[in-house]
Amino acid sequence: MxxxxxxxxxxxxxxxxxxxxxxxxxxxxxxxxxxxxxxxxxxxxxxxxxxxxxxxxxxxxxxxxxxxxxxxxxxxxxxxxxxxxxIARTFQNIRLFNNMTIMENAMVGQHPFIPSDLFSVTFRLPNYRAAEKKAHNRALELLAFFGSELVMRKEEYAVNLAYAVRRRLEIVRALGSRxxxxxxxxxxxxxxxxxxxxxxxxxxxxxxxxxxxxxxxxxxxxxxxxxxxxxxxxxxxxxxxxxxxxxxxxxxxxxxxxxxxxxxxx
Amino acid sequence: MSASPSHFQQKMQNPLKSLGIRKKIGDFLNNTKFLNRSLSWYVTGWRVGVFWGLIALFLPQLLNFSTNFLDQTYFAPNILLLDAILCGIYVMLALGLNIVVGYAGLLDLGYVAFFVIGSYTVAFATSGIIRNIHSQVVNIPALTFWEAIPLAALIAGFMGVLLGAPTLRLRGDYLAIVTLGFGEIVPIVIKDVPFFYGALGFQVPPAPVVNTPFGQVDFGNPLDFSAFYYLTLAVIILIVMFNILLRNSSIGRAWIAIREDELAASASGVNLVRIKLMAFGLGAAIGGIGGVFNGVMTSSISYDQFSFQVSISVLIMIVLGGIGSIPGVIVGAILLRFIDVYVISTISNMLQTNTALANPSNPFHFLVSFNLNTTKFLIFGLVLLLMIILRPQGIIPNKRRQLELKGVGLAPEELSVIGEIEREEEGSSAPPESVEGLGDI
Missing domain, CATH: 3.40.50.300 (P-loop containing nucleotide triphosphate hydrolases)
Incomplete structure (x- = not known):
């Protein structure tokens, strides 16, 4: 290497x-x-x-x-x-969104791929729904990269995670942007x-x-x-x-x- | 806006808890059975919402029915309905401000500005009268009330974006000061620029009569407000639905993310400019809609109705009810209006008509001339203080906020020594003034 x-x-x-x-x-x-x-x-x-x-x-x-x-x-x-x-990054002193769930943290990482204009969001247009679904599945895949723990706890708030796991979640969030x-x-x-x-x-x-x-x-x-x-x-x-x-x-x-x-x- | 628990909070025992009152009430509700279910089943969850929703839906009928056994001089159904509509207007404002303060975490102390803009927009648009720079009356094509609503929302939303743009780099106290200034400037502009009839006040045409297949509906009938009440209710329901759709979307996630950690949100691809302006604009647009209803309802508007106190009242409403929680801010708005309109004036009346107090030798005689209406913000302050001590998360808390206030919102590294050292190290390479609006790294 x-x-x-x-x-x-x-x-x-x-x-x-x-x-x-x-x-x-x-x-x-x-x-x-x-x-x-x-x-x-x-x-x-x-x-x-x-x-x-x-x-x-x-x-x-x-x-x-x-x-x-x-x-x-x-x-x-x-x-x-x-x-x-x-270019995605993580931070030295982990900067997760503590009061968001693990899933939400992973989803925020994919923000660039989900339409966020008022029209698509309010009327839940097909392109918005498709992107949201895709992001959800991708989030699950990324969480699964680190084993089953994050996937199983996906609805828990990020603040509840142990220190080493928080680092992993931060990487998941960063990977969301491909x-x-x-x-x-x-x-x-x-x-x-x-x-x-x-x-x-x-x-x-x-x-x-x-x-x-x-x-x-x-x-x-x-x-x-x-x-x-x-x-x-x-x-x-x-x-x-x-x-x-x-x-x-x-x-x-x-x-x-x-x-x-x-x-x-x- | 996020509060970290102080030692004061941790040591301060909840008085209700220490007396065991809450436990007694809980036991009573759990153990008393009605139709095979405990009372607590009836007073929790969606059932409460359904109950109050039904009350709201049949309020005009309930008030009319109440005349059978209540004294009409005190309980005139139409006046009570008027109060309910004004209360509904505050519910709209609270829902709008909740987007800015509750979701995006941007403290806005000048929310009254958008209320003014909405009120004056409907006044100009539906009357079709403006004045030119020489104070001469100019007729413009008048719009209908229905057209004025989206117009007011657009104009207020635009002004919200206009306010938001220069304040993007500000947060917390600094943002609060600028928005406070904005809220002061708008009514003063209304007052001093001749164009707006500020000092004279402005007559707003009543809401129109509409022909429907079921007959005529008069939304502006001063003798029966029920049509306008249902209109208000419908708009509130639309605003609530809009809020829910936004909250559970990519936009809502981005708002919460910037509230939690602006820098991390930005590094996760959230365009701070766009998402903040969206919060300001949408919050303002809802405030503008509230203004339209206010303008039509009060029929005569002038600059002095729109003081800083309106902004503060709305802020108290959402803090009281639970910042970021939709049912919370609705309850907060209703509760505060109730205290404002009924409790305070009732106490005031009682003091002024009390025969014992009327006696000048009574040491409490001064209370007779004590006008509680002028000191109502003292009372609101006390209510808020009590709330912060007893239940800081609000009446119906938002789940996330509840976490923050319980102190679990503190990340482990924020409590550890390692975190301290790391932050010191970072501080050494980056003095705070270089941060350029993105917060300390």
Missing amino acids: AGTSKGEVLLQLKNVTKSFGGLTAVDSINLEIRKGEIFSIIGPNGAGKTTVFNLITGIYQPTSGEIIFNGSSIKNLSPDRVLRRG PKLLLLDEPTAGMNDAETADAIKYIQRLRQEFDLTILLIEHKLQVTMGISDRIAVLDYGKKIAEGIPADIQHNDLVIEAYLGRKVEGA
């Missing part, structure tokens, strides 16, 4: 910079994510990883630079437009070893079954080293290294960023 795949470039960040007043959270970053790979972004706290995600998904607009997805620019698009282009690229922001944060091992498995399955490209932010080396095809390391908003996991592990700059500078002559 490791090794540089020479596939087509799906997402490209060109000199992307984002500053908040005097603070430059992301400093001219260049990234190329190729179709079908699992690409990880790692880095110490405050390195700007989540900001990169927010820039890609349109939550922030870059101060300068260009973001190209599937051959066209997605810079300055609103989050819902970015999603319609084929994305080409899935951004996972710390998909194993707060999970124990067994749950983490499970998450690693399903992330790999996701790529296979849904023909996805996956970009993830992760802290756990077990995850990044195990499943990533390539890794980029951020520190203070700059990309300090990029490469296959084996190279990153031995990169001096990376070790320095995480552990501090080697003392000369020591």
